[in-house]
Amino acid sequence: MEEAEQRYELITKELTSEIPEGEKIFPDKEISENIELRQKKAMLQYFWFNYFPKPLPNQIIKKTEKKLGFSNAKCTIGISTIYKTAAAVLLVVSLGYIGYQHSKPKNNVILNEYVTLPGEVKEFILSDGTKVWLNSKTVLIAAEPFIEENREVLLIGGGYFEVAHDAGKPFIIKSSSLKTTVLGTHLDVSAYPGDIKTEVSLYEGKVEIADKDLPENKMVMKPGQKVSFSNDEKNFYVKSNELEIPAEWREGILRFYDEDLNSIAQKLERKFSTRIFITDDQVGKLRFTASFDTEPLDKILKLLREAHEFKIEKTTNGIIIKTVKNNI
Amino acid sequence: MLNDLNFKALIARGDQKRFRQLMELTSDELLWFAIGFLKNRETSEEIVSDVYVSIWNNRKQLESITNLKSYLFICVRNGCLSHLRKIKNEKIISIDSVSEFSFVRVEGPENDYIEKETLEQIYAAIETLPCKCKMAFTLAKINGLKYREIAEVLGVTEKTVNNHLVLAVKKIMEALNVNKKAKVKTSPLKQAGLFNYTW
Numbered sequence: 222m223e224e225a226e227q228r229y230e231l232i233t234k235e236l237t238s239e240i241p242e243g244e245k246i247f248p249d250k251e252i253s254e255n256i257e258l259r260q261k262k263a264m265l266q267y268f269w270f271n272y273f274p275k276p277l278p279n280q281i282i283k284k285t286e287k288k289l290g291f292s293n294a295k296c297t298i299g300i301s302t303i304y305k306t307a308a309a310v311l312l313v314v315s316l317g318y319i320g321y322q323h324s325k326p327k328n329n330v331i332l333n334e335y336v337t338l339p340g341e342v343k344e345f346i347l348s349d350g351t352k353v354w355l356n357s358k359t360v361l362i363a364a365e366p367f368i369e370e371n372r373e374v375l376l377i378g379g380g381y382f383e384v385a386h387d388a389g390k391p392f393i394i395k396s397s398s399l400k401t402t403v404l405g406t407h408l409d410v411s412a413y414p415g416d417i418k419t420e421v422s423l424y425e426g427k428v429e430i431a432d433k434d435l436p437e438n439k440m441v442m443k444p445g446q447k448v449s450f451s452n453d454e455k456n457f458y459v460k461s462n463e464l465e466i467p468a469e470w471r472e473g474i475l476r477f478y479d480e481d482l483n484s485i486a487q488k489l490e491r492k493f494s495t496r497i498f499i500t501d502d503q504v505g506k507l508r509f510t511a512s513f514d515t516e517p518l519d520k521i522l523k524l525l526r527e528a529h530e531f532k533i534e535k536t537t538n539g540i541i542i543k544t545v546k547n548n549i
Numbered sequence: 550m551l552n553d554l555n556f557k558a559l560i561a562r563g564d565q566k567r568f569r570q571l572m573e574l575t576s577d578e579l580l581w582f583a584i585g586f587l588k589n590r591e592t593s594e595e596i597v598s599d600v601y602v603s604i605w606n607n608r609k610q611l612e613s614i615t616n617l618k619s620y621l622f623i624c625v626r627n628g629c630l631s632h633l634r635k636i637k638n639e640k641i642i643s644i645d646s647v648s649e650f651s652f653v654r655v656e657g658p659e660n661d662y663i664e665k666e667t668l669e670q671i672y673a674a675i676e677t678l679p680c681k682c683k684m685a686f687t688l689a690k691i692n693g694l695k696y697r698e699i700a701e702v703l704g705v706t707e708k709t710v711n712n713h714l715v716l717a718v719k720k721i722m723e724a725l726n727v728n729k730k731a732k733v734k735t736s737p738l739k740q741a742g743l744f745n746y747t748w
Binding site: 226229230232233236237239258261262264265267268269271272273274275276277279280281282284285286288289291 | 565569572573576577580581590594595597598601602605653654655656657658662663667668671689690691695696711714715717718719721722725
């Protein structure tokens with residue numbers, strides 16, 4: 222009887238991970254030889270690690286915040302947290318279910334957040350082997366490992382993907398206005414909050430891009446295509462059919478192809494983490510084609526000014542770009 | 550994360566976002582625990598919420614609490630005890646005088662490896678356990694508390710916690726009826742490896 226008692230204690234300590242690290246466990250002869258006992262132990266272990274109560278929808282957080290008068294918390298959130306907040310909001314919408322599971326302990330799915338700061342480019346490998354480079358100021362959220370039918374990730378910002386091939390499990394990149402479905406390929410997605418368009422460049426393979434709100438509004442991209450989707454008008458525009466070097470931003474290269482100053486300024490803001498104010502529409506609409514490597518912001522602006530005239534003013538709050546006309 | 554000094558320091562300084570995170574991480578578990586005592590969802594929600602309110606109001610002392618997780622469970626325990634004292638008008642002074650505690654219903658992944666009848670057998674075995682033993686089992690199995698933490702919450706020694714849990718395991722194992730045709734798809738041990746989730 223004493224022996225049986227010890228056996229149960231051993232099983233209990235295994236379940237609760239109360240066996241100190243490095244302590245030797247003597248294999249129990251009875252457990253290893255008695256098939257029925259082994260099956261029971263396996264079943265108990267399965268119960269212990271896989272069976273949990275369903276999260277109860279509850280008002281606890283709401284109630285508590287109300288009691289403490291936190292209701293105005295939303296208004297005091299700083300700009301730096303907007304990206305995270307945006308992530309949280311989108312997350313609730315599209316991955317709500319998985320988010321729910323996240324609050325459960327000992328769950329096999331973990332919600333991973335990959336983040337880059339302004340001016341930073343980072344490379345990550347997801348649990349399915351997909352390689353991702355994130356451009357500056359980007360948040361990528363993935364519930365890993367991917368146990369659902371699809372491999373869904375949420376992108377707020379810009380990223381270059383080398384998607385690991387898995388024909389049975391499409392890789393889906395959700396961003397604020399587009400849903401990009403991928404079957405093993407290399408592509409670059411730029412979907413920053415505040416930008417008027419979402420851009421997808423395909424370098425290899427095949428992808429389908431669809432309006433997130435109207436899935437019928439979609440197109441299939443061919444390699445070499447760079448498609449821009451207007452977030453407001455909801456239409457696709459094939460910008461280029463020529464294969465370029467994939468996602469040069471990974472090497473710190475900035476390339477603008479017939480791009481207006483408004484959109485260039487947004488990219489410069491993210492890369493150099495400064496504010497750039499453009500005072501009038503006319504200057505904002507000037508178009509440039511250029512590429513930069515390691516040049517500092519000062520030099521980039523001066524070089525751009527060579528092509529079209531404008532005035533640069535530095536202030537403590539950022540850089541102001543003005544038209545020169547007014548001063549003549 | 551909960552016992553991260555920085556995390557507690559930030560809440561102590563009035564970081565509402567961190568405080569919300571704390572609630573998101575712990576509210577489900579505290580609610581299950583409270584329901585175990587009271588069997589009433591609404592009252593349980595109220596008690597857990599009151600615990601958070603008092604944590605926030607006394608946030609300056611947060612940094613002196615070494616184990617926030619077991620502290621939260623102790624607060625919920627106390628809240629439940631004083632509620633029981635009020636409604637039952639009995640002399641429920643300590644956790645030892647509580648006579649009922651229910652083990653919460655659980656669910657497994659789809660394609661259940663454990664059949665429904667077996668699960669009922671497990672529930673039935675847990676029901677036969679003494680009240681405090683059921684509490685210890687719940688805190689270990691559902692909430693993943695360590696012996697030391699369970700001992701704090703139940704006001705007993707770690708040795709007693711061990712005895713409670715061994716008894717629970719023994720009763721469940723004895724009740725299990727192993728089906729000879731049991732589908733062994735994935736080794737449970739292998740699956741268990743996925744659950745190295747730390748608080």
